[in-house]
Amino acid sequence: MGHLLSMLSLLSVLLFTNCSDTGTPPVNKTYRFNGVMNVDEWRRTFVLQLPSGYYENDTARFPLVIGLHGTGGSASQFERSYNFSQKAESGQFIVAYPDGVPSDGLFGVRTWNAGKCCDYAMHHNVDDVKFISELISRVSADYKVDPKRVYVAGMSNGAMLAYRLACEIPQQIAAIATVSGTMQVQPPCQPSRPVPILHVHSAKDTKVPYLGGIGIGGYYFPPVDSVLQVWSSLDTCGGSRVLQDDGTYRLTEWYSCANGVIMRCYLTQDGGHAWPGGHKSASWADTPSTVINANDLIWDFFRQFTLP
Template sequence: MKMIFNFISACICMMLLSCSKDPNPAPQPFRYSEQIVIDGIARTYIVKLPKNYYDSTKDRPLVIGLHGTGGSASQFETDYGFNDKADATGFVALYPDGVLKDDGRGFFEIRTWNAGSCCDYAMYNNINDVKFISTVIDAVCSRFAIDKKRVYVAGMSNGGMMTYRLASELPHKIAAIASVSGPMVAVKDLSLQGSVPIIHFHSIIDTKVPYNGGVGIGGVSFPPAIDGINYWVNRNGCDPVAMVHHYTNYEHSTWHNDFNNKVMELYLTYDGGHAWPGGKKARAGADDPSTAVNATNLIWEFLNKFSLP
């Protein structure tokens, strides 16, 4: 009788254990659409985890992608291949949205960043995008396994301009930046300190934001891209004389610091226009992307070399 009782008890225990384990657990999410309120304005962003994120608990690099004027977080995510690069290499991608003109009530719903002297609604209303990005970095780092010493920012056009401002004001949080077709339009404050490695891409035939400066899209006057690069060459303690290599469709310039580390790079393409080299054409009527280089691959190769002390 005792043996029968023990057998029945064991069977019940096995049944309970099997029932407690869900044979079809819900899949872990890899993409989050988030919202945060900054200075009374609801700001949005997308977090994309790499496909191997849940395979370990190790901290991952964070790459922030900033769209251009008229773009969006989802547009950057779709057009420039960072999700595929994240899956292949293991970083977490973060795509914030610029502030929406007229808080969404305007006829033209255009998102922009307050990068300094550009652009549009965000600049005219003095939107604190530095605070927004800084706060989002903290929020994402607190929720996900992020290596805080390896936070990077890449941006297109107005987003590229914003990367320069973030580097200037948040050098303690940003390990390196990449700008595509976006010169530095923030104040070049010589009193500021903090080294931030930079890679810049531009087409010599870009008429919307001319590489050599001048009047571009919307009648806006832009500074020469080399002005911002030279500011950072000095701030990063680099030899002011660049090493320049010429190729069929582009030229590649590099600057080295006192430790002979290559911390500044410039890819100047002879083809394309105001577009992401190697990326998708943003829309009908937009400039064709350069085919001389693949910006996404080169950006990750550059960013991945740097870490905050």
């Protein structure tokens, strides 16, 4: 009987005591977080997704990609419509999906203040540059982020903010990717260093026309070619060349830029104002291009670059 009691006592210890050699409690392996932070007078929200390998190596540091939705979108919409968390998992990077400030109208449409666009965020002079800067700092402090590998990818109005971030806080961002957007900064862009840029657009986009002009919301959007010409000068590129033009899409690259920077532009002949390779974000939304996959192109581009 005494022997039996001893065995039961031992089993109890094994069941209710951590058996690691270090005596530390097991790690709570949570991979998804909903965050809130106050910036100026605004309550800002975001979603953070960690890759499966995050907890496997205590010394590992992971790239961070900030995904910026378009007008009327949201953090969850960006993730869902563009399958971006799947790409974060396969690429083993951390992804943060911030929300734009919602309007005070019936639908609470979320926008970003990209300078001369758009809507509520612009009219209320929301400091989205400050928000994203503080978001990068917070996530980098709280999680295992490699601060030299922080990137921004944006859709439409989010792409416009990505351009503004490249102009104003390039010291925090290694590269940007812009989809179906253009640059709307005011005053002129004066980055403190050259920035790698990947631009993706459809020739059939009428909401933010590639050739420029009046688009969605009655805003005037500068031609993308002009924007890229400005950036080729800012990045002091040596020239440009067409790498592919097969009738489905044209790929242009700017080369011999300062500090090893590269600029690329994919212009598709299918799709519309949408994320290539993604889903339609709504029944009334444009159909995405199928000749390229934005997620693959973006991550392949980003991982070439680190901050100096």
